[in-house]
Amino acid sequence: MTTRDVAQAAGVSLGVVHYCFENKDALMTELVKALSMELRDSVDADESVWDDAGTGKEALQKLVRRGLELMWRNIEATPERQLLTYETTTYALREGESTPAKLAIAREQYGFNDSTIADVINQCSGATETRWNTPVPTLSRFMLNVIDGIVLRWLVDDDSESVQTQLDLLAEMITAHAA
Template structure:
């Protein structure tokens, strides 16, 4: 079967699948198509027409689900953030067997960071995409404030995710934070951003785990 024919058959199959989806399922399907495209060609190069073609639906379906590309990109960054949140929640036993005290808090935070890191390490292209969505939003935001909102939404959501993890760790170990969780989450996210970006450059996973040890220790130092 020729490449062109294979592609045509795949589009028909995708269209048939899409026709059976609910609105929420169709939105998720389009977001995943957008992520796949953005991983290959960058956020700036993705159009709603590209997404429609990749998902095997009409352009009208995309605009029915998302008002415009900015709305789609906003949901894209949320989806990427949810993947990290889900990776930390994946092993509930980590939280249930935490113990108590500062050492237990440090170990629990480190275990949570490890779960997050395993997801990051397995998806380097998606991690690069998170930085691209931020720079895309900042670069375009000067002319279009709605694009700047994409970056702010991304970081607000990630701040909330990290704050939830910190609160979960606090409760699981009977600890108390001496610093507002909003500040701790902002600090944690900033450090993780830097760690991941450096890893994308040098691919030194061993060094990453040392940095995560230091981060867990630093965070635990702000708790009683």
């Protein structure tokens, strides 16, 4: 992907892209932030998720699953954006071998996503009056690892039905670490 490609896709001149972004790394960093925020917003946009959550582990599992479903709806509606996140990560990893600042793009993306998931599961435990027995950063990193795998596999085989079962299992696995 080049800045020329971005300008063409955005319908603006190359000069506009260069005016807005210092370099390709700055563009990629902002792209990663925007894609990550979009996923977070997919959960935050539906305030009814938190209505009448109930209390206890069963309520926690249902709430975590609802949050995963809201994220999944966004993912499923935007397969080309999901592919772009993998391409961005691959670009950052490949270029990061020679330029550590580029590796920072992927690290920032994953760090932001980890903290987003941590915020959501903390909110879930607060709403259901439960607590986590495993450190939240460990749980959020694990969830992100599983979600990454689910999305990548879905991009390969487009099996949304299997994804639903996997999200059920993920919610069950995560809430096994709560009291």
